[in-house]
Amino acid sequence: MIAFLFVLLAALALVYVNLSTLAKGKAGRIIALSVLVLLFLSMTFRDTWAGSVAVAFFAVWLPNALLFYIPWTLYRIGYYFTQPHHLSRHFVRRVSRGLLGVTVGIALAMFAYGVPHNDDYKMMDLTVDLPSQYTEGFTAIFFSDIHVDPLFKAEKLQRFIAQADSIKPDYLLFGGDLADVSMEQLDAWGYDSLFKMLTSKAKVAAVAVNGNHESMQERAGSNPNDWMRKVGFVVLDDSTACIGKACFTGRTDYMVARGRDVLRRPLAELIPDSLQLTEIPQDSMGAVAANESVAGAPVVDSLADTAAARIAYDTTVVRRPWILLDHQPKGIEKGHVGRFPDMALSGHTHDGQFFPVTFIINYVWKVAYGKGALGGVFWLVSSGFDCWGPPVRFGSDSEFWIIKFKPHENVMPE
Template sequence: MNRRFIVSLIGILLFYGGLSLYLGWNGWVYLSALYDWNHAGIYSVIVALLALAFIIGRVGQSTLLKPIAGPLKLVGSYWFAILEYGVLLFPVADIVALLLKLGGAERDAYVLGTGSIALFVLLILLIVGTRNAWSPVIRHYKVQIPKQAGGRQKLRIAMASDIHLGTTIGNGHLHRLIHKVKQINPDIILLPGDILDDDIEPFIRHKMADTLGKLDAPLGVFAVTGNHEYIGGKVPEFVAAMDAIGIRVLMDETALIADSFYIIGRKDKASAGFRAGNAGRLPISELVSPLDNSLPLIMLDHQPSDLSNAAMNGIDLSLSGHTHRGQMAPNHLVTKRLFELDWGYLKKGSLHAIVSSGFGFWGPPVRIGSRSEVLQIDVEFVPA
């Protein structure tokens, strides 16, 4: 590790610790007024465990802590949501409480009153956000591609990105995916990355491949890697596991489907990272150069960061995920600045670009301002 990385890591941990301390202090003031509770030591340990639960659970997945790693990671994930919305709500509550105090209000009014309102809003956000995360919807798009596709006039795609299978999301949520895909009744199923959350071990241990393998469509199931597959560092094992259940992972590869259209699958940008051996990925131009571009070109690229190149190289339909649409508002304000298209549909020249908010989630099983979704994309081929 270089010095710059260590300094950055220490800075992040101090910042995170400071925010956790601020939330913990607010909780202590409220509980002390509510119950006249004086066990500061016990309370401090509880807050510290909540703040560290995700890290302990993530590291403990491959250690003796494996039996409790999942629950710890889930608790720690919810703490992240509490932290984000606490940082937004508590300063407002603190300012109102201070104004009430200066105005001569009783302590119960300015501590318990403002604290209870903030706690109520926080609980509503967590409840609604949990429902949004675990109750996926089908979102429908229609596009026209001005090309012939053999004898095919129409194509129905079911797309699910960012499933994030691991210690939190497992077979239960996978069954919801299978149910939604059956409702769509697609010709082909496309999975543009982040099928795994990080470590492949929970995926194998809980036999999630057996459930994922129930995805079925006449023209097959195709996938690409996302950044999270590279975080786990087990991409070859992941590709082999997918191949064993009939899901083809395209690693900078193309597939001609029924002599009608091409599926182009890009490695994720993270393939150039240290855990991927710095192999990198091929440019779009190199992937499409040997293809018959009179046929429709459909590309899976996990991150929607290369839309201009996709348009310039004749891609007709680009499918991505990655952004989660920020997952928890107001994070969508960040993703909107980072990506030309962070969610939904964009027409760029002859390119139709679609970005999903994802079927799963990262970290907290909470979605505010976004929704877990499966996409139904109806493509009509209309020769120019």
């Protein structure tokens, strides 16, 4: 976090230095300062349409501007120390104006291509061969990073709901980062009804975890976990649920844990076979609510209106595939002892979302996108269903995954 803040401050300083040369003297400094103030104001009012538009533009323009400003600034510094005469202020001003025009043009071109490309999300298919001890297969839809905000198009979610209805998955698995606005705003915009429609498409259960943007909502006073439960998700917050043919563990996101000033529970405490299994029948809406706790710890209902009398306890150890959901693909914690998940699912990275971040992201994460292995566990990282900030995809795709878990077939010897 400290390193990120340092890089951000250095980038903003570089922008200020270059924008301040757009005009003579005090006028240039006022222009540069005004741009930085506008950037911070847009972040403050990001839950408004105007604020979202400003954030979207700056998010695309800034990294591309730095691609030009960094070499130009290094050239100016080198020229200053190696040449007997300084660059003329008139020449510097002309170059600065030219670079601003070029970078704004690039940003607008990326919007022209990237907004329709983001709307045209992909359906990705994956077949997972289950180990020999599992004999029952199932289908899951995995999606992550919706980031509902004033620029998000409800029609995109409606299309997804229709496709989920045609697929008829056993499970809907959500990998975190639901919204960048308050839960009250989601209700006002009608997203509570839309997400209830979505979760109802899961034949067994819709399972969700929180992401780093949920930590921002918690700090602002919202309760994203309760909202997701209200619309039909089984929210796993450093907890495990064995529902139907599979067991799921959902990790508390690192930033959520930091915001709550708590430590994430060791994964060894969340292994399904070491837990008391708890299952709750379908509620009146057809959604399955389920949760588990370590023996001796309190059981918390997954839906706010679920009566304690409806909880049915199952203390029989059943071997079922174990799927881990962890918003950020940081891998399995060091020192983990015991059973490992059969598969892990993450989002968060957006596969960089747009150039040049699509190039940098592969140096930030060991598995920035797609299939890979972390800590000996098969890991799938999605680029996300939508975007943070600008609804722009340039060099990456919006998507959701259809995962078919293929059962092991016992072949009788001839």
